[in-house]
Amino acid sequence: MTIVLTEPPEAEPLTLAEVKAHLRIDQTDEDAGLQALIAVARQHLERETGLCLMAQTLRLILDDWPATGVIQIARGPVQAIEDVCYYDENGTVVHVSLQGHVLDGQNRPARLWLKNRPLPGRALNGIEVTFSAGFGEAATDVPGPLKRAMLIHVGYMHAFRGVLPPDQQPAGIPDGYERLIAAYRLRRL
CATH class of the missing domain: 1.10.3230 (Hypothetical protein yqbg)
Incomplete structure (x- = not known):
């Protein structure tokens, strides 16, 4: 991570x-x-x-989805998830639907659950979660x-x-x- x-x-x-x-x-x-x-x-x-x-944008890079299905984000407080994507076997970026996702951004670490978690095609750095974090502007x-x-x-x-x-x-x-x-x-x- x-x-x-x-x-x-x-x-x-x-x-x-x-x-x-x-x-x-x-x-x-x-x-x-x-x-x-x-x-x-x-x-x-x-x-x-x-x-x-202060408000800033960060990207969490993972090799694979956690076994529990819950992604822990060590930086916070997380205000919003902006994008989740993975790389398929051809190296093409595929965006994951955020519909139905659950974010507990105030928890330490913050936690994100996604309804849809397709397997990445890369063994390393195959998943990216872009999020905004900070106490405010x-x-x-x-x-x-x-x-x-x-x-x-x-x-x-x-x-x-x-x-x-x-x-x-x-x-x-x-x-x-x-x-x-x-x-x-x-x-x-």
């Missing part, structure tokens, strides 16, 4: 103004660096929790503790800006970060 980002979020959960107010920065000479750190903080938080903070849709975790993380990374460039961040995790995101982590046995 592989998940690929096909359409990134159009906005970040934190605005530049929020971050600058948190860091008490008035000048504009660090704006580009702060924007980069906001994106790094979001991406790190999404990896740590398995959540999509607006930053106000993101839970407060996650935004707060991002704020302190951006502040922490900003303190290391002379040591590590944004593409090598995060430099570390600030105190309190783990407590803020603990309730949002996906627990596995």
Whole structure:
């Protein structure tokens, strides 16, 4: 199972103004660096929790249908299933009807049941499920503790800006970060 980002979020959960107010920065000479750190903080938080903070489109790639008939989607919250397709024995893309499908997008992991599950013609990567996930389009849709975790993380990374460039961040995790995101982590046995 592989998940690929096909359409990134159009906005970040934190605005530049929020971050600058948190860091008490008035000048504009660090704006580009702060924007980069906001994106790094979001991406790190999404990896740590398995959540999509802002609306985005992803593709789940499977080798075969699960034996239970229920496809588990590890990224969420899943808002909608946009397309399900498989590759036949000739490598042609065949779209699966979504009529009668059942989606439990708020569950962790999200679950999808399809009425029609034809066998793919490929042994590997034969099935693709395209879905939209995220708390919403607006930053106000993101839970407060996650935004707060991002704020302190951006502040922490900003303190290391002379040591590590944004593409090598995060430099570390600030105190309190783990407590803020603990309730949002996906627990596995």
